[in-house]
Amino acid sequence: MKGFFHLLSSRQFKELLLDFQPVGTEDVSLDSALCRVAAEDIHAPEDLPPFSRSTMDGFAVRARDCFGASESEPSLLSVIGDIRMGTVPEGLAIGPGQAARIWTGGMLPPGADAVVMLEYVREIAPGVIETFRAVAPGENVIEKGQDCQADALVVRAGSRLRPQELGVLAGLGITEVRVRKRPLVAIISTGDELVPIEQSPSPGKIRDINSTTLSALAQEDRCGVVRMGIVDDSLDHMLNACAQALDKGADVVLVSGGSSVGNRDFTLRVFESIAGCRVLAHGVAVRPGKPTLLARTGNRALFGLPGHVASAMVVYQVFVRYLLSVLQGTDPEKGSLRIMAQCAEPFPSATGREDYVRVALDRSAFETGGSGITCPAARPVHGKSGLISTLVKSDGLLVIPRDSEGLHRGEYAEVIIFQ
Amino acid sequence: MKGFFHLLSSRQFKELLLDFQPVGTEDVSLDSALCRVAAEDIHAPEDLPPFSRSTMDGFAVRARDCFGASESEPSLLSVIGDIRMGTVPEGLAIGPGQAARIWTGGMLPPGADAVVMLEYVREIAPGVIETFRAVAPGENVIEKGQDCQADALVVRAGSRLRPQELGVLAGLGITEVRVRKRPLVAIISTGDELVPIEQSPSPGKIRDINSTTLSALAQEDRCGVVRMGIVDDSLDHMLNACAQALDKGADVVLVSGGSSVGNRDFTLRVFESIAGCRVLAHGVAVRPGKPTLLARTGNRALFGLPGHVASAMVVYQVFVRYLLSVLQGTDPEKGSLRIMAQCAEPFPSATGREDYVRVALDRSAFETGGSGITCPAARPVHGKSGLISTLVKSDGLLVIPRDSEGLHRGEYAEVIIFQ
Numbered sequence: 001m002k003g004f005f006h007l008l009s010s011r012q013f014k015e016l017l018l019d020f021q022p023v024g025t026e027d028v029s030l031d032s033a034l035c036r037v038a039a040e041d042i043h044a045p046e047d048l049p050p051f052s053r054s055t056m057d058g059f060a061v062r063a064r065d066c067f068g069a070s071e072s073e074p075s076l077l078s079v080i081g082d083i084r085m086g087t088v089p090e091g092l093a094i095g096p097g098q099a100a101r102i103w104t105g106g107m108l109p110p111g112a113d114a115v116v117m118l119e120y121v122r123e124i125a126p127g128v129i130e131t132f133r134a135v136a137p138g139e140n141v142i143e144k145g146q147d148c149q150a151d152a153l154v155v156r157a158g159s160r161l162r163p164q165e166l167g168v169l170a171g172l173g174i175t176e177v178r179v180r181k182r183p184l185v186a187i188i189s190t191g192d193e194l195v196p197i198e199q200s201p202s203p204g205k206i207r208d209i210n211s212t213t214l215s216a217l218a219q220e221d222r223c224g225v226v227r228m229g230i231v232d233d234s235l236d237h238m239l240n241a242c243a244q245a246l247d248k249g250a251d252v253v254l255v256s257g258g259s260s261v262g263n264r265d266f267t268l269r270v271f272e273s274i275a276g277c278r279v280l281a282h283g284v285a286v287r288p289g290k291p292t293l294l295a296r297t298g299n300r301a302l303f304g305l306p307g308h309v310a311s312a313m314v315v316y317q318v319f320v321r322y323l324l325s326v327l328q329g330t331d332p333e334k335g336s337l338r339i340m341a342q343c344a345e346p347f348p349s350a351t352g353r354e355d356y357v358r359v360a361l362d363r364s365a366f367e368t369g370g371s372g373i374t375c376p377a378a379r380p381v382h383g384k385s386g387l388i389s390t391l392v393k394s395d396g397l398l399v400i401p402r403d404s405e406g407l408h409r410g411e412y413a414e415v416i417i418f419q
Numbered sequence: 420m421k422g423f424f425h426l427l428s429s430r431q432f433k434e435l436l437l438d439f440q441p442v443g444t445e446d447v448s449l450d451s452a453l454c455r456v457a458a459e460d461i462h463a464p465e466d467l468p469p470f471s472r473s474t475m476d477g478f479a480v481r482a483r484d485c486f487g488a489s490e491s492e493p494s495l496l497s498v499i500g501d502i503r504m505g506t507v508p509e510g511l512a513i514g515p516g517q518a519a520r521i522w523t524g525g526m527l528p529p530g531a532d533a534v535v536m537l538e539y540v541r542e543i544a545p546g547v548i549e550t551f552r553a554v555a556p557g558e559n560v561i562e563k564g565q566d567c568q569a570d571a572l573v574v575r576a577g578s579r580l581r582p583q584e585l586g587v588l589a590g591l592g593i594t595e596v597r598v599r600k601r602p603l604v605a606i607i608s609t610g611d612e613l614v615p616i617e618q619s620p621s622p623g624k625i626r627d628i629n630s631t632t633l634s635a636l637a638q639e640d641r642c643g644v645v646r647m648g649i650v651d652d653s654l655d656h657m658l659n660a661c662a663q664a665l666d667k668g669a670d671v672v673l674v675s676g677g678s679s680v681g682n683r684d685f686t687l688r689v690f691e692s693i694a695g696c697r698v699l700a701h702g703v704a705v706r707p708g709k710p711t712l713l714a715r716t717g718n719r720a721l722f723g724l725p726g727h728v729a730s731a732m733v734v735y736q737v738f739v740r741y742l743l744s745v746l747q748g749t750d751p752e753k754g755s756l757r758i759m760a761q762c763a764e765p766f767p768s769a770t771g772r773e774d775y776v777r778v779a780l781d782r783s784a785f786e787t788g789g790s791g792i793t794c795p796a797a798r799p800v801h802g803k804s805g806l807i808s809t810l811v812k813s814d815g816l817l818v819i820p821r822d823s824e825g826l827h828r829g830e831y832a833e834v835i836i837f838q
Contacts, residue, residue: 030616034635048807049625055727055805085652086612088622104726105612107623147806154811162837163635164810167728170616170631171807193505193524197449197589203507204526206468212589216453216582233504307523308474309586337836338782339758340794363757375759375794386474387566388467388590391583392573417756418581 022329036179047145052108060112074130115140186245190257271295341378355400441748455598466564479531493549534559605664609676686723690714760797774819
């Protein structure tokens with residue numbers, strides 16, 4: 001009676017996902033580009049900074065004039081000017097034995113190649129200073145183009161734009177950036193027993209949790225979300241809901257419900273009935289999440305997720321998020337943050353499947369810092385995959401590889417961190 | 420000439436931040452509560468699930484009727500009903516030797532305490548089945564209240580609401596939640612040499628990077644952002660900009676620019692000139708970030724951040740983010756994700772200050788998984804703190820504690836991960 005006739009490995013399943021193409025692009029202003037993915041390589045149109053700048057308050061000098069300067073043998077320099085912030089030191093050029101007052105961010109005058117900090121300078125007469133500290137050429141200076149040179153690649157296509165990437169673009173005057181569109185994720189909950197969360201369920205019925213959790217996960221991934229609501233177990237209604245979701249432009253359709261064989265076969269029939277839709281996977285060798293279905297029409301994916309809330313969330317974190325990275329043209333292996341943890345208890349498993357165990361992390365060991373530092377300890381959160389409370393108690397998913405029979409206490413493992 | 424007359428330790432600086440009060444609260448719908456912080460404890464108004472449910476397709480049974488069942492000695496049961504999804508099994512009660520057909524999510528009928536999976540059952544005559552697998556009481560069943568019981572604490576005040584917290588609230592029919600308001604962060608860039616990023620800087624001027632990077636960081640932290648633009652180095656203009664920011668309701672004002680002694684003293688004078696404003700810190704023993712200023716008026720904080728872009732970002736990640744957690748009533752130690760990494764090179768430091776070194780992480784070691792798993796290797800990204808490109812190349816900040824003289828190659832360290 002087992003319906004799992006062909007389980008793919010996690011790797012095989014991901015290979016199917018890697019086969020999808022990135023979605024289209026759009027141009028957005030820098031202000032709204034945070035966390036978006038660059039759609040093309042971005043090169044510097046000019047040098048950053050556009051001129052050599054001081055990084056300190058002090059005196060612009062020729063470094064060779066201060067070689068060997070010390071408290072006992074200071075170098076003597078004549079001050080020939082004061083470089084005001086944001087201005088060009090016009091006509092000013094530093095010759096041998098000369099210096100000019102400069103402030104942090106000020107433009108280095110011709111002839112100067114270093115800045116002596118104010119702290120290491122004494123004014124001994126009006127217009128005459130002595131410096132009692134040597135400087136190397138380039139010291140306390142950011143040279144023209146040192147941050148990036150004109151034509152240099154500053155942001156690679158597929159990079160997620162963090163504050164610092166936006167910063168370098170801002171510095172270069174790039175105020176608009178071509179990014180991948182946000183994938184649109186449609187969410188359908190199925191089951192005659194489900195009622196919307198606003199309703200008080202009559203006996204035998206229960207509120208639809210998956211629409212909330214899956215929407216929130218897609219929001220975390222900064223996707224657009226279309227909630228299609230609850231659809232009863234009717235082939236026509238389900239087909240209609242999927243068709244509507246695709247009409248609305250969904251790149252990914254998540255159908256949850258049907259972790260059981262009967263319901264799963266039902267979702268399978270729905271996917272098979274969509275014109276042009278091909279079912280690519282009838283299950284995957286992971287736990288939880290085994291009955292996951294994957295179908296494809298054009299460049300859009302339809303997932304049949306388990307109905308149990310924890311299973312649906314695990315499949316989302318492991319596979320849906322992976323696809324969302326592929327659709328945005330970014331490295332899917334970096335879609336989730338993975339850290340190393342140490343097993344606080346034995347984690348049993350069986351070979352032939354990948355296990356994703358809900359774990360709580362004890363990070364207190366981190367407080368010690370320095371050489372006394374240790375790894376966070378991972379403790380399994382026990383409970384059936386229908387229990388949402390197990391996820392509330394968890395910090396992440398500990399991964400037990402396919403060919404492992406389990407992990408011993410003290411062994412190291414990889415944990416996918418909940419964001 | 421050194422102006423750093425009194426440096427606080429990082430710990431002392433954080434203690435000043437811990438002294439701020441959480442901001443006010445607001446009620447938001449569950450749909451828009453993701454990543455917000457619960458302002459009060461939330462208790463379950465009812466049991467979840469509200470009735471005992473099957474987690475499998477199969478037959479609802481009395482576990483004791485199947486004790487010892489096996490392939491060679493199956494238990495014989497008569498099927499007295501079929502429990503439709505989302506309905507109450509009215510009048511149906513499982514007596515000795517009886518069973519009822521049930522589907523995943525179906526309501527367990529009175530008398531039954533377990534579900535035998537379909538796979539372990541054979542129909543041997545109409546209305547008669549044999550099961551060849553024993554079940555324990557509670558097996559394949561989620562009991563009434565097993566996810567959470569009425570009155571149980573489900574979300575603690577100060578918790579950040581993740582998809583799973585929203586899920587448990589959805590399941591309980593809690594569609595609105597009281598959360599902390601988003602702190603409002605005002606951003607002021609100072610410096611006569613700065614021009615807005617849309618402008619082509621004339622010689623000696625440079626585009627304002629800090630407004631972009633600090634806004635993006637505050638956006639990452641899901642705060643409201645008010646950009647006050649660039650203010651020139653005039654006491655009146657600066658005072659006016661700070662007053663406007665506070666008028667707009669800013670909880671945190673970030674003034675960047677002035678990492679140098681002169682500028683720093685200028686920002687200090689501005690803060691001291693604001694009515695009711697007290698300067699709490701004149702510097703902090705961290706690198707980069709030493710010249711950081713902290714002032715307070717009422718429950719609002721004003722930071723004087725270094726002008727160098729990398730320094731300003733580090734101070735944001737280490738201290739501003741900490742305060743934003745405090746203002747939202749959540750654990751500030753969890754505001755940043757910290758992982759363990761191994762030093763790929765020696766990291767020199769000096770005692771008496773905390774060092775935050777920009778590092779690139781090599782995660783490839785993670786690919787091996789299982790017992791072969793290793794820690795990511797941290798490699799310093801060298802470069803002056805005025806260079807934004809150093810942050811583009813970095814994955815995080817490696818922390819060298821105050822009393823360490825540096826870390827050896829191979830030593831473990833804590834890394835604050837860039838989000």
